[in-house]
Amino acid sequence: MSDRLSRLFAALADPTRRDIVTRLVVGDATVSELAKPYDVSLQAVSKHLKVLEEAGLVSRSREAQRRPVHLEAAVLAEMTSWIHRHQQAAEERYRRLDAVLAVLDADLDADLDADLDADLDD
Amino acid sequence: MSDRLSRLFAALADPTRRDIVTRLVVGDATVSELAKPYDVSLQAVSKHLKVLEEAGLVSRSREAQRRPVHLEAAVLAEMTSWIHRHQQAAEERYRRLDAVLAVLDADLDADLDADLDADLDD
DNA sequence: CACCTCCTCAACCAATTGGTTGAATACGAC
DNA sequence: GTCGTATTCAACCAATTGGTTGAGGAGGTG
Incomplete structure (x- = not known):
């Protein structure tokens, strides 16, 4: 350690x-x-x-x-730097993942709408 | 712990x-x-x-x-919060202390200048 | 000098930590 | 059901930690 x-x-x-x-x-x-x-x-x-x-x-x-x-307050900055770097990177990743999932959801909704439209055509 | x-x-x-x-x-x-x-x-x-x-x-x-x-990236925020709070507070204190010291220095310089002027009057 | 104050060093102790090995569990595949 | 893979549980061990008490050391004050 x-x-x-x-x-x-x-x-x-x-x-x-x-x-x-x-x-x-x-x-x-x-x-x-x-x-x-x-x-x-x-x-x-x-x-x-x-x-x-x-x-x-x-x-x-x-x-x-x-x-x-x-x-020595300045030293505390060293820790925040490490933590913040990781936090930022991880949250950015989740943000992008959410975006992908949102797109997938949108596609799914579009498909459902298409199915619904098809049903209405009956 | x-x-x-x-x-x-x-x-x-x-x-x-x-x-x-x-x-x-x-x-x-x-x-x-x-x-x-x-x-x-x-x-x-x-x-x-x-x-x-x-x-x-x-x-x-x-x-x-x-x-x-x-x-769980969000939890990292808990630590940064603690550290940052202390760092900020301590640095703010030093900043104010520096300001006080600066004023004292200015006063000291003013006194020295006054002494110098007095000397020149001789 | 002797004395008191502020603080550290040294030795010890119980609890915790980071590692090990061996056995047990949980699950999918054959 | 048996086998293999992924993971945890249990018991153990050496090193570290956070505490204790007792004995100084460093430096003002009578």
Whole structure:
């Protein structure tokens, strides 16, 4: 699971980590600030931050004994790009398939109409 | 990790599963067709498909003894929505922060200019 | 210096994951 | 009914994950 995209998806597959990302949207925060809302140990949150950092979603600087955590929003674009590409392509395919089916339906209706006309001729 | 979004992200955190999704974009496929490119067992691929199915990314019908796999492209929109929301919000915040910093810089430049003018007056 | 705060490292543990093999099911063909 | 093909189920295994506790390390403050 070592490639970049896998690490990105895996990082956001945990609700606590998604929560942390949501929190970081409104501004940088220290580890203890981030840990406060949860009833897990500070070390557990520290581990989550390490995962987010290794995925490139977050960066940490140093400020006295604090380690402010910063969201790297641009990286999120990498994921949307992958997802969007697939979504678009698949939906385009279905759209074309629908068009083909619509044509087939139209032909079927035309045939039925022809049959009906033939019946009326009786 | 039981919530919907977590299952979605986790499902795409595996390169083989992302590969399968990519393959399914061009059309439905059976389990053995999907397994062919990989040197893992058919059962392993079957397990991957189960993960994708439980995440809602894929659906399976029945056609004789085959089980054609179908990509549910619409579900991908759920992920893009989450990511995009966060990305947008964070970037908007940075944009505003940049604006504030720009104003501070302008003020600083103005002060420097004033100092320079004062010096010239000497 | 000693002390307190913020945070990480290390070792451990239970649960989950991605893989295996072997047996079982479902269905069409002979 | 028997055979072959397509797929899943079950049991197992090693590696990873998300959590814990305990012991530091880094850096201000008395």
